[in-house]
Amino acid sequence: MAERVVVVTGSTDGIGRQVARQLAAAGMRVIVHGRSKPRVDAALESLRGELPGAELEGVSFDLGRLSDVRRGAEQLVKLAPQVLVNNAGIFATERAVTSDGIEMTFAVNHIGPFLLTELLAGTVDRVVNVASVAHTRGRIHFDDLTLANAWTGYAAYAQSKLANVMHAMSLAEHHPTITAYSIHPGTVSTKLLRAGFGPIAGSKPEVAAAPIVRLASGATADDPSGAYYSDGVATQPSSTARDPAARAQLWDVSKGLAKL
Numbered sequence: 001m002a003e004r005v006v007v008v009t010g011s012t013d014g015i016g017r018q019v020a021r022q023l024a025a026a027g028m029r030v031i032v033h034g035r036s037k038p039r040v041d042a043a044l045e046s047l048r049g050e051l052p053g054a055e056l057e058g059v060s061f062d063l064g065r066l067s068d069v070r071r072g073a074e075q076l077v078k079l080a081p082q083v084l085v086n087n088a089g090i091f092a093t094e095r096a097v098t099s100d101g102i103e104m105t106f107a108v109n110h111i112g113p114f115l116l117t118e119l120l121a122g123t124v125d126r127v128v129n130v131a132s133v134a135h136t137r138g139r140i141h142f143d144d145l146t147l148a149n150a151w152t153g154y155a156a157y158a159q160s161k162l163a164n165v166m167h168a169m170s171l172a173e174h175h176p177t178i179t180a181y182s183i184h185p186g187t188v189s190t191k192l193l194r195a196g197f198g199p200i201a202g203s204k205p206e207v208a209a210a211p212i213v214r215l216a217s218g219a220t221a222d223d224p225s226g227a228y229y230s231d232g233v234a235t236q237p238s239s240t241a242r243d244p245a246a247r248a249q250l251w252d253v254s255k256g257l258a259k260l
Contacts, residue, residue: 005081006216007031007120009063009113010088012043015130015185018209019085020056021047023216029055031079033072033088035062063088063112066100066259073119080123085216086113086164087130095151102257103146105153109160114167115258121175128215129182131164133230136238138162140250145257163250165228165241170251172226181215182237183229 005028011020012034024030024047032047034040040058047056057079061072089109096104102111117127138158141147147156164182171180185208211232223229228237240246 004083004217005029005031005079006083006085007033007059007076007079007081008085008087008216009033009116011085012036012039015205015208015212016085016087017043017047018205019087019212019216021050022206022209022213024051024054024056026213026217028083028217029057031076031081032056032058034058034060036060063116064098064104064108066112066115069112069115070119073116076116076120077123081120082124083126083128083216084117084120084124085128085130085212086117087128087212088113089130089160091157092153095147095156097146100257101146103151103156105156105160106145106163109157110163110167111254111257113164114254115260117167117171118255118258118260121178125178126216126218127168127171127178127180128212129164129168129180130212131168131182131184131228132157132161133184134158135162135165135184135241138238139240140166140246142249142253145253162238162241163254165237166247166250167254168228169226169237169241170247172224173247174251179218179225181223181225181227181229183212183215184231185209185212186231 008020010016011032020030032043037060040060044058059075062068092105098107168180168182223234227234
């Protein structure tokens with residue numbers, strides 16, 4: 001793992017920070033990502049204090065803005081990452097639409113990571129999408145992706161997490177040189193859990209990070225690219241995720257929204 005370079009989005013706190021920490025501790029060169037440069041800088045300082053000698057770099061850009069994602073990808077290409085962990089995500093409590101015309105949850109949780117992955121497809125050979133068991137209750141509202149007529153925080157979140165699972169499965173089909181997985185890390189005590197579900201007890205982020213680290217580092221069983229994991233075990237995703245026609249439609253719609 002010593003020569004591997006990995007990008008972990010949303011790694012200034014929560015699960016992402018623990019994934020970054022564990023990968024750096026194992027000898028990988030880790031690129032910490034966050035929306036805010038001050039928070040990225042603070043995370044880097046903290047991690048360097050915990051892991052003297054670790055190879056750490058930082059990059060900041062907003063996954064909810066296509067122009068920012070393109071700018072960030074330009075910086076990342078120069079660092080030549082081989083692994084991308086699409087971890088960043090939100091659970092919105094109010095409906096909002098980005099300047100690109102995309103519902104905010106869908107933009108940050110799916111379209112931004114989709115675009116970033118495509119822009120890095122020439123350098124990465126492994127992608128891990130941090131999804132959720134919530135995908136099993138999600139539906140891709142192809143006729144109303146901004147959820148103008150049916151928005152709730154959970155509906156938007158579940159739609160985006162279903163898209164994460166479908167994205168990993170489609171990556172296996174569209175990019176044979178990339179090994180892609182999606183994973184539900186369990187119920188974890190993070191800001192996202194509190195925002196979406198209130199004061200629910202969850203596992204510690206460092207525990208939830210471990211199976212993500214195994215996937216990112218390649219320390220997995222011989223499960224095929226596109227596999228979905230729940231709590232570290234390869235599991236069959238929802239019937240919607242397994243629908244080839246729905247995946248193909250989502251891929252085409254995502255390319256259009258990402259302006260590819």
